[in-house]
Amino acid sequence: MDLFIEGIIKAFEMIITGDREIYEITFTTLKVSLTAIMVSTVVGIPLGVLLGLRVFPGKKIVLVFVNIGMGLPPVVAGLYITMLLWRSGPLGHLGLLYTTQAIILAQILVSLPIIIGLTSSAFQQIDSKMLLQIKALGATKFQRLGLLLRETKLAIFAAIMAGLGRVLAEVGRQ
Template sequence: MELIWQGIIEAFRLIFSGDPEVFGITLLTLRVSGMATLISLLLGLPLGTIIGLCHFPGRKFILSIINSSMGLPPVVVGLWVSIFLWRSGPFGFLNIMYTPTAIIIAQSVIACPIIIGLSAAALQQTSEKIRLQIRALGANKFQYLLLLLGEIKLSLMAAVIAGFGAVISEVGASMAVGGNIKGYSRVLTTATVLEVSKGQFDVAIALSIILCVLAFTVTAILTMLQQKRQGG
């Protein structure tokens, strides 16, 4: 019990003393995971729309792959992205291994299937009557899509929340492709792992509290955005 108290006290100390290292790590975590979620949304929403609304051969097969990729283990993603980004790998010339950019790429790979899968499922669930109605009112293709996406906005926000939650909490991929480099590619989860292996449990607990508060705050903001529009 004493350890938990020490951790909580350490957390408050780190937060309120404005420790520059912890502040930097927290900001980087938010930046990397936010960027990864954004990229996944930009890539995932169009793909999810195509899979959800269009009919083409192999669609069910692709959907099965996407759905099983929703639970892609971060260490597996970390390993494969590493293989591609290493100096000896096919994308070695980009020279982005062990950088925050590499973490963004790996986390996008983790979040993308979640956005695709959930948005496709949501679009498929929109009722046939609404689709017919929109068409009957003379909407062009763009308007049709926009209106349909409006119908599923709650599910879309849920997809974004799920994607963000998956990437901000993962450690395996960040460790593998970021390298946990001090002051450069160290994020909250990899920093926590390091502090545990150093035996600095109070700092580790403090970091875990900061991570949970951060994840909760972002999710709460997204949830409020999601719920705000429900009535109107």
């Protein structure tokens, strides 16, 4: 127990005194996490909207893969990224293995399915009568999309927060 208490005291000491290494690690963690979640949000929300509102052949199989991705273990994500970035891998010539960019890619891989899946689910829950009413009132596609985004904004925000939670929980584990 003494070791634990000493560790806590030392941690507070390092934070209060402005230990450069602590701040550098914190900044790198925030940079990696926020970059990954921004990319996942920009890519994931439009894909989630598309999956939630459109009917197309193969939609069910795409949703199956999205749902599988939502539970993707971080070790598997790390392995995929490592295989892609290894010298003999398809992206090995980029020299990104063991860099923050590689961690960002792995974080995108674990957060993107969460954002896509939860956004898609939010748009699938929209009442079909509301969709018909919006259409009957003569809204353009952009007006329709704006209304639907406003209607689902809390669910979209929850999707982004869930993705961010997953990213923060997995930073550097790959």
